Amino acid sequence: MKPDFEQRLSKLRQRMSAEGKQALLVFSLDNLRYLANYSGEAAYGIVTMDQLFLITDYRFIEQAEEECFDCQIICRNRDQQSLGQAIRQVLDEKHITSLLFEAGHITLQTWSGIAPELAGIACTASSGVVEELRKIKDAWEIAQIRKAAAIADQALHDCMPLLCIGVSERDFALELEYRMQKLGSEGLSFPSIVGFGPRSALPHCIPSAETLSEGDLIVVDFGAVVNGYRSDMTRSFVAGKANTQQRNIYHVVQQAQQAALDSLHAGQLATITSSAASKVIQTSEFAAYTSTGLGHGVGIQLHEQPFISPVCQDIFQANYVVTIEPGIYIPGYGGVRIEDDVVVLADGYSFISQAPKIFELEI
């Protein structure tokens, strides 16, 4: 199994044609990874109807030549040629008179430097052309996310014995991160979130020196990376026996996740899935303690389209990979979030994360 770059480019060119444009300027490195397999920095892409150009400089030229798929690689001498000039040279060579450019991935300042060089070429700001394609994952992409998730599952399993009274959030996060990388993760999907006790209510808790006490709620949110593809999973626990309140919170979150999953299939409106989960929480005693985002696409980026919320316009399609992660966060008390990565199927979904959902830890 290999990534099918030709198919990706072919789909992109269909979009470009549909908009009557001859080229796309790609300013997003994530999109360059998707289109050309490039994983370095400081690069800019130009997709024409029959070629893909990648402009970089001496620092990344070896990497580009090693990694890139079927690409014209241009090594720009930054002291002698501006980025705008380098782009113009390619456009003239290919007789481009109209193009799309990724306005969401270029700073106003950089664009102000490029634009004058593109005089006479009709440049149309475009948003999310490649991101739209990236929503539907191919078999190779799903396999990478599954590998990343399997690493995260295994790392959590291996590190569970360390989640005991007295361990600090920071030390547990570090052990988990070390273990994922030992198991083959390329760095981290994102800085792990580990929160104990009241800190578990912080949706983006940065692991601290806080140590685990009996009865604490625990939130652990982390992920691995394989071939540039990320996983993202959250498990929540209680250190020992849960009290009634904690058990109720966990139960509501679990029910909310299940309701969302039950609604999930290709053709479903994202808003329906979003409201399936929120209905469960809204009709519980914890209605005041939740947030509006239910989940997001995951792939080359940790957070990518679609963003599942009450205002999401998307309709799920087969082979979307999304997180479903309802949560209840009671400030000063604690929180519970349960998050899994799933593939959307024609008639339902398939779990990517496999780690068991055990709430009460034996301590």
Place this chain on the structure above:
Amino acid sequence: MKPDFEQRLSKLRQRMSAEGKQALLVFSLDNLRYLANYSGEAAYGIVTMDQLFLITDYRFIEQAEEECFDCQIICRNRDQQSLGQAIRQVLDEKHITSLLFEAGHITLQTWSGIAPELAGIACTASSGVVEELRKIKDAWEIAQIRKAAAIADQALHDCMPLLCIGVSERDFALELEYRMQKLGSEGLSFPSIVGFGPRSALPHCIPSAETLSEGDLIVVDFGAVVNGYRSDMTRSFVAGKANTQQRNIYHVVQQAQQAALDSLHAGQLATITSSAASKVIQTSEFAAYTSTGLGHGVGIQLHEQPFISPVCQDIFQANYVVTIEPGIYIPGYGGVRIEDDVVVLADGYSFISQAPKIFELEI
């Protein structure tokens, strides 16, 4: 010792006044960290002559309230108010009619959404106002970088016994990274570079499964983070006895670094320091195998102003913190880079990195 936010804001306001502007829109999160102590995401700052506003949303509000120094924190409901509207509301409240905005830290797309809301206000694109201030570090900032560098020094010392025949680049990098975090680093300054043999010639070598063999050149480039401040150090080694060529390369790089350091003091032109190093390499047998960048500022960002190169316009000032990192990279053979962080002083410099420079490893 504490960071002096008041002084930072006061200096910034002097610049704003000098340009005849009443406010600065801050779009860089690094600059918000510098001005307001905010370390979260999804935030936008407005500095007026007497206040600092930080606009964020529910996800980061607790963090903002906990961290921010003397700041008006605004929690925007993203479903009900656009970013432009939220900014406009503050500007109207403060009767702002002219402002600077950070054009290098906002995408064209986001700015296109904000700009119409700012009709009637004179908005001037500005570049590097805060970055200019950040070049000169205060005592607290230098102390943080020193702490980060001390962690990196200690981690390298602790991990040196692992740098032995058969270890992989990836495993050595991971142990170093784990150790730095155990010693208190907040994550990593950047993904470590570890290259063995011919891979040591790749300036941005991503650690691979490649294992160390006797006689290999080794480049290790890594750093720690303390209170948001980064360190950055490179050491080069040879696995065992160096051959003549390796010894010559190392010697030239060492001489180049020393020449640059000897030239360093407040008031010195960055180009003089740059050419001090390059002269040594250019007159050696390895003239064809170097790069133009000699070093960079380091602080909240890994790479920040000034960028020391033959085209750098900067004049060093006291309390700049910069890296001095000449290197020789022979494709297919191997490379050597020696990098230290130093503080620029009135009459010289002071080392921040302290790790010894031992070239030949006992194996």
